[in-house]
Amino acid sequence: MISLRIGRRDPLPQRERHKLGAFIGVFTPSILTILGVIMYLRFGWVVGNVGLVGALVIVVIANLITLITALSVSAVASNMDVGVGGAYYLISRSLGLEIGAAIGLPLYLSQALSVTLYSFGLAESLRIVWPEVPLQPTTLVVIFAVTLLSTRGASIALRSQLPVMAAIGLSLAVFFVGGSSGGHVPGSFLDVGGPLGFWAVFAVFFPAVTGIMAGVSLSGDLRDPQKSIARGIIAAVLVGFAVYLLVPIVLAFNADRESLIRDSLVWTKIAIWPALIFPGLWGAILSSAVGSILGAPRTLQALAMDRVAPRFLGRASARGAGPLAAILFSGAIAMAAVGLGNLNAVARVLTMFFLTTYGMINLVAGLEKLVGDPSYRPTFNIPWWVSFAGAFGCLAAMWLMHPLACVAAIVIELSLWLALRRRAVKATWGDLRRGLWMAGLRYALIRLKGTPEDPRNWRPNILVFAGEVERRPELVRFASWFSQNRGIVTVCDLIEGDLVEGDIAIDERREQMNQFLDVRGYLAFGEVHVVHDFEDGVVSVSQANGIAGVASNTLMFGWSRDHERMASYFRIMRQVSRLHKSMILLRHNPRNMLARTKHIDIWWGGLQQNGDLMLLLAHLLSLNHEWSNAKITIKSIASNELVQAETERRLAVMIPQVRIKAEQKVRLRSDDRPVIDTIHEESRDAEVVFLGLAQPDPGEEAEYAGRLAKMMEGLPTVVLVKNSSMFAGDLV
Template sequence: MKKIQKFGSFAGVFTPSLLTILGVIMYMRLGWVVGNAGLIGAIVIIGIAHVISITTGLSISSVATDKKIGAGGVYYVLSRSMGIPIGGSIGISLYVGTALSIALYLIGFAESFNDFFDFGKTINDLRITGSIALVAITILALISTSIALKTQYIILSAIVVSIVSIVFGTRDFVPETVSMVATEGAVPMEIVFAVFFPAVTGFTAGIAMSGDLKDPKKSIPKGTLWAIGVGLVVYISLAIFIAVSIDSETLKSDYNILMKMALFSPAVVAGIWGATLSSALGGVLGGPRILQAMSMDKVTPKVFSKGKGRNNEPVNALILVFIIAEAGILIGELDVIARIVSMFYLTAYGFINIAFFLENWANPDFLPTFKIKRWVGLLGFFACFAVMFKLDMIAMLVALAIIASLYFWLQRKEVKIQSNDVWGSVWENIVNKGLKKINANAEGQSSWNPNIILFSGRSEHQSYLLELSKTVSGRTGIVTNFKLIVDKNNSKPLKKSEQIVTDEAFSDLGIFARQIKVDNIYTGIKNIATTFGFSGVEPNTIMMGWPKGLEDSKEYAEMTEALLHLDYNLLYLDFDKRTKFGNYKAVDLWWRETDSKNAEMMLNIARFIIASPRWQETNIRVLFVNNNNVDNAIVYDKIYKLVEDLRVDVEIEIINNAVQQKAFYDLIEKYSATTDLTLVGIPNYKIEQQAEFIVKTNHLFETIGSSLLVKAANNFNVLDLDFIKE
């Protein structure tokens, strides 16, 4: 049995890439670029275009020396780095773009071929010639990839001969002075750049052959960078030669000037044909391999993963490339499609660069043998999208919209591969750096960012407690719910994987959920409050249901004492099963002179409540009990200023209680009987008075709707509610 034939750097990467780079633009438009932009302008355009090709070439080379590169080229790299949704969406776009670009190359070939032999220049004539050429190179690719690649040597030779023929050609067009900058009547620079830019695309043609390479990690960097480098030297050298050999007016008006000045014009014709046919052949060889790789990953139909022969040639995928390319040839007018195709390539290059940057920045396992600075990838990423925006914003938006649609489709399809993408490392890196930053600034934090430990239990109204905990935590707060499983023997703890709860009730709200074994509920709560959390995101609030019937529980009293000692904010919800949260329209905050810290915490909670979609139309009242016959205007002004400082829109109501001296809870019963949610501060009391407090509070909760008891930790500011001195 014959050994599977694999290719090296020169045949597998350098040659197909260089032949795509040295294409029609070089022969038919480089002179026009120099004529309109001047020599300096042309060199600047060539340089800017090569910023993208060089940064992308460096990025792909670095990634290629870290990962095992399989078949599929750019698709394989992106899918293994950034995941199937991004890799697949770019891969599909590249596949279609590659197939349609074949049509563009062959239409260019047909124009030159028909003009040379005077076969006719109508759109039908171009269709016939282009279709015949497509059939020929498809048959060549079907017969043997090896023969197709060896054919490229002949084409490369033709290009070299044509360049030599141009350099040693006639000097009939030498200008009196060389135009260094754009002259009057020249085409704007951005249009000139747009025309030239396709010349530097195509260096990924060799990467698409990754599955057919002997040593991809060696061949991809070597072949790609040499192809880009040689292309850069050729374009700059030829631009200088053209500028000093031909006057700018001739360059602007005559696209075939290189053919006319050549020592042997048929050599230039052969170069044009070779360049167009080799570029088309590169698409015929590379495009099917992208689709084959995607089909092996189940991104596209499995039928396209099948190949023939010992090299597993992608026959089915090649047939689809032929159909798409032929459709492009039959359409004939491909200006709009060409713009979109260019955007697909630029988008792919942009994602290659950002994939390298993220791998280098976030992935601790990223250890390429070809090392470059990570800013190279970031520069390439921004350069790609800056060029896209400048060239054609509408085409850019269309390309991004198509890629986004493919991305969301693949996300919903939930294709899985046996490979970890970079996003896990990215989020870990961001979280790590964020935690360090938060921890470093912890001393200076003045606002409350809730990090809640929630004990919701299992009851029919658990969902409301979960809902309120998420409301109280705001957009950036964290809620972690603990389910406590009582195991008196506590023989073996749950495995780490078993402690994670994946219930939709929690995930839909964005609540983290855990379950652990405990030998006692109250001891378990105390232990969790003592040990849970880590630097940067230490939990600061305990939330649970209001404990009815525990007024005589010594264990509950000890747990409460421990939580107060640990200096947690405490939130207890008494949920009214009958009224629930009513219409989410009314919230009361009850203040008294002793509620100095609780008052500020209530205002913070009120801010988060108002921001919640369910509570957006609620009316929030601050009710202050004036027990000392202080002038209501003074009290109102002071409370208004305190509320205004915290940017909470509330209604302030002063309750005169100096004469009647009604009990605080009696006033709550009177004024908040129909309130949807009432917030009441827990006063400072000795732990032995807890039973009395619970009994009184239970009685209150029987007469009003859902209520939230609040006990603020010491980090809250003291709001001066003592108006006697006023």
């Protein structure tokens, strides 16, 4: 497994950083991508298929989703120091590097291949006036030109777009002037009699309004990204919305349905000067290609800075013209894609990648607001439910546009996420996920508080006092087996000393413990506590352990050959039993552990009510895959035949009732043979033996420990159990 740690370095040279304002850096690339080729060549087709009212409804729905996304982007961006990478940066710094990269890598590929798509579109549109133009060579020339322009820096490339914006504005002006005198009146404003349905037409139109990320992608080149992103993209969305509300009205009142559906150049029939439409059309396509070639390398640069992509791609040009290696690499990908020919099928999936990005941005903004981390203090606020509505709108649009492409995009991104998790890519920044889990935990604890405790819901939350856990891993292994992913295991290293005067590296020790537990695959939490006295320390830690009603209910120790240490355990057991905390002592003797069929013996008897907890722990042990074929046998020793028959009867009734697969065996006590010998004879071939603990009288703890040590001599692994639960006797 490869482990990478990521920092926040910003490699842009000082003279290139923070040069662009909201108009040039955000509004210009965004509006030029929004007012693109679909507006010129497909808007008439939209009106012809669904009628004027249907077209306006499509415009409103599509722009509403885009406006919500713009608001979400603005909110998230106003809460952080936005670096290089645009949408990828915002997502990765909120939802974590794995999710950010799973979205960012397809986003980058979509941006790079969009250069090819727009260049193809420009080459095809040139055939309107030059039918013999060679398609693929012209596409390569366009890609080479926009790539060369982008190497001069974002500022120069975007300022060169101002004449394009003027050409688009002029083409809109001649279109509106020409259409103002139109005499055609639509037969029906609700005329939807075209060959395609509403949502099929919506799918064709929606990519026209998904250009807001063109400006966000240049976040690393902005003078003040927190303010510029919000001002630029919201202005672009509102201007685009206004234009898109006017265009279908002009089209509907100046052309019949047949012309709108079949004539992609219907604009030229309406404009007062048709020739001025073409510069706007070509400029719109070219500006979209420039926006993509500016955005793609910066997304790749951010991925390289986070070591998701090769690091050399994150290096900026020495003369301050942006990430030169990433620009050239992106240009090369775009040129290579020319050989694929028709990219229409690929374009559907690319659109899905853009939409998953927009949906994820909405999700980030909604979660940030809902979780309410104290660090989330955006200067631009939006209600959480509005952002969630935008996320749902993006997902719905993906499905309605093309279900198969939607599923393909999500599967690809999920696969990337799983691959990145396996690489164990780590980031040094905090993100939203911890706050999200904390919010969920708080909600669960509040709900749990109002739920009464009941024996059927009891599960072992084990507090293991293991000392140096590296020397006693078997304690944690058995605790994990007993919890069986149903309880919480906490491993405590109790250090006797002075917290103030002692030189005790608590944080380092805790980190060592957690690393050891993670490497061994134990689902446990490491804790380090400094105490003046061992016994008092154990009792204090036992009382303090837990959070909001979820506390440890079982203490676990390893057996010690030192009888005085064992005596202290029994004195602790007396105190914690008043807290309704049970106790487990493990005497580990790992013989026969490799047997194919393991045997678990439970010695049932006495008046301590330990049997139900022993049976429950044995059952939980058998649920682990290492013990999947284990055979549980409840064994007992009867003083006479009458007691033997009664014990067998009670066990025969109990075992089916508790629904635990177990057998029983009741032996008669022999007058000339000690009980210990009978236990040894019956359990010598078992892998684990469960025995109950009694509470010794004060002052007799060491003597009791000696008797137990003698009884366990020659036995395999022994689990000694004292059931002090408030539900003792009812746990099974």
